[in-house]
Amino acid sequence: MDRGTWPRLTDDLASTRHSAAAFLDNWDGSRTAAGTEWLSRWIAIGDAHGMLGTAKGREGKVDEAATAWLCALTAFEIAKRLAREHAVQGEDVSAKIGSAMETFGSLKQRIERVQIECYDQSVIDAHYLPSDASSRAPAIICISAEDETSKTLLGRLLPAAAHRGMSVLAITYDDVSDNRRGHSNEILSCCLDFLSARDDVDATRIGVYGEGMAAALATDLAAFDSRVAAAVCDGGLWNWARTLAAVEWVAGVPNTRNDEVIAARRLRLLRRLKCPVLVVAGGRGIVSASEAIELQNASAAARTDLQLIISPSTMTDAGEVENFVICDDRIFGWLEQRLWCVWRSDRCSRH
Incomplete structure (x- = not known):
């Protein structure tokens, strides 16, 4: 260059x-x-x-x-x-x-340090960016990748998330995934409780977004808690891959590929998700492009609401370079469309 x-x-x-x-x-x-x-x-x-x-x-x-x-x-x-x-x-x-x-x-959109109480009386720290909307607005629970903190995640997402009329609650992966602190679904449900109780949040429009391994946690929450209105997740692919690996380990031999069984399994995973889903493949995600495309095809056959983003990246001598700017803007554009624009259109159509 x-x-x-x-x-x-x-x-x-x-x-x-x-x-x-x-x-x-x-x-x-x-x-x-x-x-x-x-x-x-x-x-x-x-x-x-x-x-x-x-x-x-x-x-x-x-x-x-x-x-x-x-x-x-x-x-x-x-x-x-x-x-x-x-x-x-x-x-x-x-x-x-x-x-x-x-x-x-310190300006108009103040970033708050908040503490969220969990069902087991433990507390997790988080960062909260209130919406710049004048009324109750959508909110997104953003879970960091396993090698970063909520503050690091929010620092990168702020330019993509700000001015979209949505609040952001950023939490750290380790605080959610640590088995000593309880199951991730229960902890994340407490985050839903926290947002639902806020006067500036519309409890019917709360989404979840998981980075890296947290994409699997986002899938689990969307299947576990019906309050999730949109999910940026792995569509269940990580849990499926882990199940296959466990079967192969117990059997002591590689599991023979059965396309019909795999397709049926994908459909079962998808049907657990009652909200719109966005799967991010490649880049920093845990989903490969080929797996995501097969999942998208299964979604079309099942007529479920799943969309796919292939994270733009370039292979260099130093390794893969991900274009996080484009990826983040696409993710929050999708969340805005699903949680804000669609809601406004529905409201307008009723009046």
């Missing part, structure tokens, strides 16, 4: 994310001096947006300040990925992300 295609500072979030997505599409995964130069460039872009946000905040232009900080978060997220092999710079970028989140959270 030459200097002519370098990302440039822009004054709106859509342009910044378009520039970030274009960069990820063209980045070769370089860890050389050129990669370090890219890192410095994205840090500089984030810093510039931060200075703009500070200036707009002092002028009382809260909306413009918030947008600038969301642009900064997008730039710093790119920088964080470029800094993976640079420990000191990585820590510096993470600190910048934390500072940007705090500043954004």
Whole structure:
């Protein structure tokens, strides 16, 4: 990638994310001096947006300040990925992300640190971003991947989730999946209880989104608790793969593939899910593209509401580079359409 295609500072979030997505599409995964130069460039872009946000905040232009900080978060997220092999710079970028989140959270959309009480009297910590809507709004329970915290997840998702009229509750995978703390469904149901009790949340429009291994937890919750109105999950594929592996281990021989049995199993899994489902394949997900396509075909045959996203990524000498910007925007666009736009259309059709 030459200097002519370098990302440039822009004054709106859509342009910044378009520039970030274009960069990820063209980045070769370089860890050389050129990669370090890219890192410095994205840090500089984030810093510039931060200075703009500070200036707009002092002028009382809260909306413009918030947008600038969301642009900064997008730039710093790119920088964080470029800094993976640079420990000191990585820590510096993470600190910048934390500072940007705090500043954004001090504006109109305050980020709250909340504690959720579980049925066994234990408590889990979470981060909550209230909706910017003027009425009761949809809410999303976002469960981090197994190698990140709720704060790390929210820092990346804020630019994709903000201004969509939805609240976000971010929780850490380890807090949900730890068997010593109880079963994940019960803990996540407590998160549903927490959101349902809030005055700013419409309890009939709560979705769940699981990253990495948490995608399987999101599937389980959608099948377990009928209050889930939409789920970004694995469609049951992880549990199915685990069941097959257990059967093979007990039998001591590989399980012979039976397409009819597999198809029937998929249909049983899908019919447990009563809400619209989005399966994200490839990239950071636990679902392969081929498995997801077969699941989507089974969904069409069963006439269930399942859609599929193949996470855009590029193979480089340094490994797979996922375009998280495009993927996150598609996920939250789907959630917005399912939980907000469809609801508004239904309301309009009734009047």
